[in-house]
Amino acid sequence: MSRHWLHDLTGQCAQSSFWGRLRESERSAFADVADLVRYERGSRLIHVDDPGSWVAVLCGGRVRVVAATGNRLVAIRVPGDIVGEQAVIDRHRRSATVIADSAVRAALVRAKEFEELIKTKPRLLRVVCTVISERLREATLANAGQGDAFSKLVGYLLREAETARRSTPVNVPVHIKSQQQLAALLGVSRESVVRALRRLREVGLVTTRNGVVVVSDPLRLRMLGD
Template identity: 35%
Template sequence: MPEPTAPEPPWPPGTLMAELSTGDRAALERLGNPRAYRPGSALMLEGDRDTEVSLLTGGYVKVLGGTEDGGTALLAVRARGDLVGELAAIDGHPRSATVLAVRPTTVSTVDGAAFRALMRERPGLAAAVQRSLTAKLRAATRHRIDAGAGSATVRVARTLDTLARRYGHADPAGLRIGIPLCQADLAWLTGLSNASVQRALRRLRQDGAVTTRYRSLVVRDLGALRATADLPAVTGG
């Protein structure tokens, strides 16, 4: 007899899929076409005029934006359960960012016109997409504030706190951030140099707040991390 397959894990809290009703979730999944991407390959390119949306079903992606000096800035990370590309699908304007796979990534791609039609048919889905976009805008605004204020250690601690609360999962050593970010990624997210991020991580390790390995970071003490970030302590169980 074939071995039973493991049940699909629930959609991560805070993602669009976790917020949808069972019916809206199933309707969105029925429209999608599966695709797979290798690490470093592009799901979407800034400036392109296609309007497909992609539901991430596995892996992680980076959202990158071009800077005025010709460089690249890491704007956000997205993971399983998140939707990318919905802005172009809704307003028809060119892509505002490039989306690259960080690790082997699977998606369910939906045509932009079909996505808009589904939102018209299902007000609950449309409301959830609107809330998701609002949350992304708030997070981007908060990130601009956090990344531009405080010492390097404070800025790194605030960024790690956001990532831990958004993408962290239980680990024997604490709360593992489930995204394989390197120091260069953290430098992009915080607007700091690689050397400044390295010094900040050393300080956080010395304080017992985090443990770092190659492309792996565990928050050992969330209270200590938030204290360094000058953020209020998390209350409740």
């Protein structure tokens, strides 16, 4: 994959994505063994129960991850995200189907080359495991019935982020003035807002600073609100 693609992908992906967490030397090593592949909208990158023969990092477009039953949306993945990693790591068959939601470009690395890459760049495995862990936490939050305060907070952040993201697709700042004022606006306790924000920080969906909540990836946050 050309250095032009490397530069473009690094500039557009979220820092919390797989690609955004890599060091420059790790990105270069990944690109050295990757093939750039293209998928038309509606085509399937991954079929459930397929063997895990490759991993890929999305370079353009977005994909839907669909549960094995075929009727439940599990996640949306966008440039910088890795797909197909779990089956390569645990050597089990694919547990979900991945469908191109638009025209997609991806940097694909075969399982054997990926295993060799991990040997030379062992930090890569730690980044992959961190991403898998965060996705499991997100799934737990989405399925656990988080409660009224959590749902209200996610809904509010989504509405504000969708308005602001016209100028920036990732790391969207939402100005809340203070946690106390946000709690009053939502009609919940400040303590519940603190807990909800902590949970969102733990899975890398937001960062917080004085008076501002930064939504790192509105598409991923929407998965909790749906």
